[in-house]
Amino acid sequence: MPYRENRNASSAGGMMRSVPKSRNQVEIQVGLIGDAQVGKTSLMVKYVQNIFNEEYTQTLGVNFLKRTVSVRSTDIVFSLLDLGGQKEFINMLPIATVGSAAIVFLFDLTRPETLNSIKNWYRQANGLNEMAIPILVGTKYDLFINLDKEHQDSISRLSMEIAQVMDSPLVFCSTSKSINVQKIFKIALSKIFNLTLTIPEINEIGDPLLIYKTLGNNFNNNRSHNSSPIRTNNNNNSNNDTNSNNDGNSNTVNNNNYSALDNSNYPNPTASEHLNRIKNLHQCLRHAQLRCLRVV
Numbered sequence: 165m166p167y168r169e170n171r172n173a174s175s176a177g178g179m180m181r182s183v184p185k186s187r188n189q190v191e192i193q194v195g196l197i198g199d200a201q202v203g204k205t206s207l208m209v210k211y212v213q214n215i216f217n218e219e220y221t222q223t224l225g226v227n228f229l230k231r232t233v234s235v236r237s238t239d240i241v242f243s244l245l246d247l248g249g250q251k252e253f254i255n256m257l258p259i260a261t262v263g264s265a266a267i268v269f270l271f272d273l274t275r276p277e278t279l280n281s282i283k284n285w286y287r288q289a290n291g292l293n294e295m296a297i298p299i300l301v302g303t304k305y306d307l308f309i310n311l312d313k314e315h316q317d318s319i320s321r322l323s324m325e326i327a328q329v330m331d332s333p334l335v336f337c338s339t340s341k342s343i344n345v346q347k348i349f350k351i352a353l354s355k356i357f358n359l360t361l362t363i364p365e366i367n368e369i370g371d372p373l374l375i376y377k378t379l380g381n382n383f384n385n386n387r388s389h390n391s392s393p394i395r396t397n398n399n400n401n402s403n404n405d406t407n408s409n410n411d412g413n414s415n416t417v418n419n420n421n422y423s424a425l426d427n428s429n430y431p432n433p434t435a436s437e438h439l440n441r442i443k444n445l446h447q448c449l450r451h452a453q454l455r456c457l458r459v460v
Contacts, residue, residue: 189238195267197268197270197285226245226247226259230244245259247260265297266296266352270303271300271302273302273307282326299355300327301348306338306341351363355376
């Protein structure tokens, strides 16, 4: 622990050991679900370890990693759970969903059928955890931009429709090119704690979409603190080192991105709201399926 001079101290040596400032620690569980090979493990490892490997094997069961970021005087511990997308692992879905403050629904931008599967993933995850904030993420944007414009337009518009129905932020990302990876979890943090995020939105077709300001806010109306899956602890460790990533991000969150830290309100939509959301999502996918399949 470093020492610093305290000119008002009465100690004999004129030196006084600095007292570390008390820090709060908040643990947040985030589930990552979606079809097999959509990039769940790649996203998790990229965010936590800043590593990308094209040779990942399929997840057998559930993978688990943690990362700590700092916001003002609070250490946020993200506990990330990556569920294998194969049908035989569907019985393990509660591990990745129950207790999660946010659930990231991933689909492959180059495979429209994985976007169609979001309906079932959302229905089942929502049945297990109504309080979790959904975030819809399209992966492999670096490959998506090389496809024909008709495909890009169709998938982009369909994903925006689905995000509206789910009341979910929408992000297109690339783990291999470090596009929007960090921002997914900044958005999750802002929605969980009712922060105002100042990162600019991207909503032009063909660009890596980043739409969040008007989506996911309804979850912050009725959730009570006692029913929250978020765990808080006091931590007197004042070490604030930042472990920078290659893309310029670090484990210390830029506080200028947020206007307030308010963890007094958490989402708790009513059952009827969720039922209507699922019905609308089903209709949205059904009406858009033919348009989506034409570009496969």
